[in-house]
Amino acid sequence: MKLGKAELKNNLLLAPLAGYTDAGFRAVAIRHGAALAFSEMVSAKGLLYNGVKTEELLFTSKYEIPCAVQLFGKEPEIFRRAAASPLLEKFNIIDINMGCPVPKIVKNGEGAALMKDKPLVMEIIAAVKDGAPKKTVTAKIRSGFDRVNAPEIAAALEEAGADAVTVHARLRSQFYAGAADYSVIKEVKRSVKIPVAGNGDVRSKDDYLRLREYTGCDLVMIGRAAVGNPRIFGEISGAETDGHAVAVFGEISDATSETGVKTDKKADVLLQLEILAEYCGGHALTVRAKKHIAAYSKGMKNSKIIKILAMGARSIEELKRIAEKYMSADNY
């Protein structure tokens, strides 16, 4: 399907998750069937004034075709310049964060605070389009800030030229608590013609089907449920084709599940480590990798041992050895 100028192999998206969706994890999600994986949120200002520090967040691997970066900020002019920056040249899609609930961000007028300012939202989209006229421009919103206004904001985004909108169906005031309210996604879908991605609490194929059927959304974005379980993308894409896996990209690991999607946590971890090691060194690398390894180990025979060993690991070699020894399919 088309997302603005970008071509997607299916309608499954990996959500941006700060601290998790690094290039390594994005590659694994795509290998399991996600059509598109968003970067962690990147400061538009940081990109302009602190390029070196931002570069790690902007690293992408060969698996990401097309590739998507998410920016946060509040000043249209900064967004315009960031969108035009050579650092973003390789990205096909620029997504604007209009949903981050973190107090530090919101107090600054960024993230979900933008939901309170429709004219500013429109200016930002117009500025990004102006800075990067050849790119697909999308926005990720919440149901609202402290009242539901997503349908109105989505219509404004469309009018300003956005190519698609993702709706995380919670108010900012809810942070991540309570159930996502899919009726808001349904309303947004009624309010715009651009593709709508539904997001919030999708943890299984059944959740995916329920969200699509109830709201009519075009795409589905999955966040937390993919951490430690990127195979969810294969399970869902298989679901739509009678149990036969589709949309699996590139070479896949050595264990085949019943749906035909090949999965092996060891291979996932090793690929993630390999990609992380290309651009992220020492402490930062092990901190990132440890969180993922702990998540992968959930439900495995040696889950406790894996977690203890991973937390104590000091190098990528040690983490690789843990994956080799404890995370192949015969340890499930």
Ligand SMILES: Cc1cc2nc3c(=O)[nH]c(=O)nc-3n(C[C@H](O)[C@H](O)[C@H](O)COP(=O)(O)O)c2cc1C
């Ligand atoms: C740890 C964490 C980090 C997140 N980081 C971002 C982010 O950088 N940008 C963003 O738009 N949303 C971010 N989100 C929100 C998710 O993208 C998503 O909207 C939310 O988790 C609901 O989807 P889910 O139920 O599938 O996880 C984050 C959520 C979590 C839990």
